Amino acid sequence: MMPELGKYAAYVLTAYGASVVLLLALVALSWVRGARIKRQLAEAERESKHG
Amino acid sequence: MSLWEYANPARFMALTARVLPVLAVLSAVCLVVGLVWGFFFTPEDFRQGSTVKIIYLHVPSAMMAINAWAMMLVASLIWLIRRHHVSALAARAAAPVGLVMTLIALATGAIWGQPMWGTWWAWDPRLTSFLILFLFYLGYIALWEAIDDPDTAADLTSVLCLVGSVFAILSRYAVNFWNQGLHQAASLSLDKKENVSDVFWFPLLVCIAGFGLFFVVLVLVRTRTEIRARRLHALRLRARMG
Numbered sequence: 001m002m003p004e005l006g007k008y009a010a011y012v013l014t015a016y017g018a019s020v021v022l023l024l025a026l027v028a029l030s031w032v033r034g035a036r037i038k039r040q041l042a043e044a045e046r047e048s049k050h051g
Numbered sequence: 052m053s054l055w056e057y058a059n060p061a062r063f064m065a066l067t068a069r070v071l072p073v074l075a076v077l078s079a080v081c082l083v084v085g086l087v088w089g090f091f092f093t094p095e096d097f098r099q100g101s102t103v104k105i106i107y108l109h110v111p112s113a114m115m116a117i118n119a120w121a122m123m124l125v126a127s128l129i130w131l132i133r134r135h136h137v138s139a140l141a142a143r144a145a146a147p148v149g150l151v152m153t154l155i156a157l158a159t160g161a162i163w164g165q166p167m168w169g170t171w172w173a174w175d176p177r178l179t180s181f182l183i184l185f186l187f188y189l190g191y192i193a194l195w196e197a198i199d200d201p202d203t204a205a206d207l208t209s210v211l212c213l214v215g216s217v218f219a220i221l222s223r224y225a226v227n228f229w230n231q232g233l234h235q236a237a238s239l240s241l242d243k244k245e246n247v248s249d250v251f252w253f254p255l256l257v258c259i260a261g262f263g264l265f266f267v268v269l270v271l272v273r274t275r276t277e278i279r280a281r282r283l284h285a286l287r288l289r290a291r292m293g
Contacts, residue, residue, distance in 0.1 A: 001091070003090065003091055003101070004101075005101040005104075006095070006100055006101055007100070008100050008101045008102045008166055009101065011102055011105070011162050011163070011165065011166050012101050012102060012104050012105060014162055015105045015108055015109075015158070015159045015162045015163065016086075016090065016104075016108065018155075018158050018159070018162075019108045019112070019155045019158070019159060022151050022154060022155055022158075023151070023155070023265075025151075026147065026148065026151045026269065027269070029147075030147075030269055030272055030273050030276070031272075033276055034272060034273070034275070034276040034279075037276050037279045037280045037283060038276075038279055040283055041279045041280075041282060041283045041286075044283055044286040044287060044290070045286065047290070048286055048289070048290065
């Protein structure tokens with residue numbers, strides 16, 4: 001299944017590995033911050049309603 | 052219906068809640084299909100060998116690095132002219148995505164450059180303008196974080212965005228302005244003779260669509276977060292004042 005990458009295998013795999021890690025990290029950080037802010041806003045809105 | 056109606060945060064949140072799932076699925080499908088097609092099912096280039104497979108990451112990320120700044124420029128101008136908060140927050144939301152795209156373009160370019168040019172880095176016009184664009188992204192994000200008042204931060208970052216646009220344009224056209232350096236001219240062209248071979252072109256098109264949709268999805272998700280953060284900030288201020 002793995003294509004024959006020859007003498008440049010390390011370069012190609014490093015490029016793909018680094019890019020996938022960066023993209024996943026960006027998604028994860030966006031998701032975590034989004035969930036945290038959403039939770040904090042819900043709490044703040046609840047508190048403002050109840051005084 | 053006018054586009055400006057979506058400058059209303061409530062309308063923006065309602066619309067994006069509906070379209071985001073569709074866009075996220077489309078983005079994931081295009082990215083997976085494009086990258087798997089490019090990595091597993093395309094041949095080696097007769098001159099560059101298997102390193103040609105890096106094109107499926109390098110070209111779309113470089114395009115998005117420049118296009119993200121262009122989107123920030125439009126959003127910043129809308130903020131400066133019409134004072135729509137959603138546009139300022141969208142520009143802020145796009146910056147980290149553009150930063151990561153620029154970093155991927157720089158990293159994959161260096162990794163591709165070493166076996167092909169014999170060096171990781173050269174002070175070539177396109178590489179240098181991309182590095183400066185990366186530094187502008189960092190400065191833009193830092194400026195947003197450094198200023199407490201959101202409207203002042205939006206004003207100052209918008210001005211920075213206008214200045215940085217020079218380097219975004221340079222990043223795109225540097226190889227045309229200065230006909231020197233290691234970086235080749237654009238590989239993609241509407242002229243079939245100048246464009247890359249179809250066997251590389253079709254999976255590359257799918258990857259470009261995937262990266263573009265990925266950018267749109269992340270910017271929408273992050274803009275929703277910024278709108279909520281702004282509301283949270285306002286509620287906390289109100290609670291503190293009384």
